[in-house]
Each structure stands twice: as structure tokens, then as C-alpha cells.
Amino acid sequence: MILSMLMLVGLMTVQAQRGQGRGQRPDPKERAQETADKWQEEFGLSDEQHTKVYDLLIATSEKQREKMQELRSSGTVDREAMREAFQELMASQEEELKKIFTETQWTAYEKWRKENPPQRRGRGGRGGN
Numbered sequence: 001m002i003l004s005m006l007m008l009v010g011l012m013t014v015q016a017q018r019g020q021g022r023g024q025r026p027d028p029k030e031r032a033q034e035t036a037d038k039w040q041e042e043f044g045l046s047d048e049q050h051t052k053v054y055d056l057l058i059a060t061s062e063k064q065r066e067k068m069q070e071l072r073s074s075g076t077v078d079r080e081a082m083r084e085a086f087q088e089l090m091a092s093q094e095e096e097l098k099k100i101f102t103e104t105q106w107t108a109y110e111k112w113r114k115e116n117p118p119q120r121r122g123r124g125g126r127g128g129n
Contacts, residue, residue, distance in 0.1 A: 028065075032057035042112060043105040052100045060093045 036054040039045055045053065067085045071078060098106055 028058060028061040032061065039109070043101065043108050045101075045105065049100050049105075053097070056093060056096050056100070060089055064089050 032054050035057055036045075036050050039053060040050045064086065067089070068082065071081055071085065097109070101109060
């Protein structure tokens with residue numbers, strides 16, 4: 001779960017660096033589109049699967065944003081609560097992806113995820129994991 005969470009964060013970071021200037025948050029719809037397009041090419045998703053993946057990525061992004069706002073509105077930054085919330089969202093997303101992908105696509109996705117660990121560059125000097 002942690003690996004998939006970090007993979008998604010890394011993918012979002014790469015997507016953000018590609019299309020956005022410094023200090024700007026990448027558009028969640030653009031990120032979802034780029035990711036769905038990449039996965040369609042990588043794993044041979046049908047157009048219907050592509051649409052479902054895109055919708056899932058948007059929904060996850062919205063849930064993440066809402067949860068983070070909720071946690072931040074408490075007045076203190078509880079990093080552990082944020083980490084746990086993010087892990088739950090990523091676990092839920094993985095469950096839904098597994099329903100969308102065929103068995104062969106899921107196997108390819110898992111292999112790809114292992115071969116492409118997320119990058120954690122630019123985060124306080126910490127190295128990758």
C-alpha cells in the first residue's frame with residue numbers, strides 16, 4: 001500500500017514538473033488525463049477502461065483534497081492522520097483499479113509499479129525510498 005501511495009505521489013510530481021511552472025499546482029484533471037493516457041498505452045486499456053481510470057483518479061484526487069482540508073482546518077497539522085488518510089485513499093483506489101483492469105493488465109501494472117518507484121526529490125533533501 002505504501003509503495004502504491006508513493007508511486008502515485010511520484011507520478012503526480014513528475015506530471016507536475018512537466019506541465020506546470022514553479023509554485024503552481026498542477027490541474028488534477030490534467031494529471032488524471034496524462035496518467036490514464038500513459039496507463040492506456042502501457043497496459044492496453046480499452047477506451048472504456050481509460051474513462052473509468054480517469055474518473056477514479058479524479059474522484060481520488062477530490063477525496064484527498066477534501067480530507068486534507070478537513071485535517072488542516074483542525075488548526076494543527078497532524079502528519080500521521082494525513083498519512084493514514086492518504087494510505088486509506090490509495091488502498092481504496094488500488095481496489096477499484098483491480099476491478100477495472102483485466103488480470104493480465106493488473107499483473108503488468110504491478111510489475112510496472114515495482115519497476116518505477118516514485119521519486120521523492122526536492123522534499124527537504126530526503127532521498128528516495
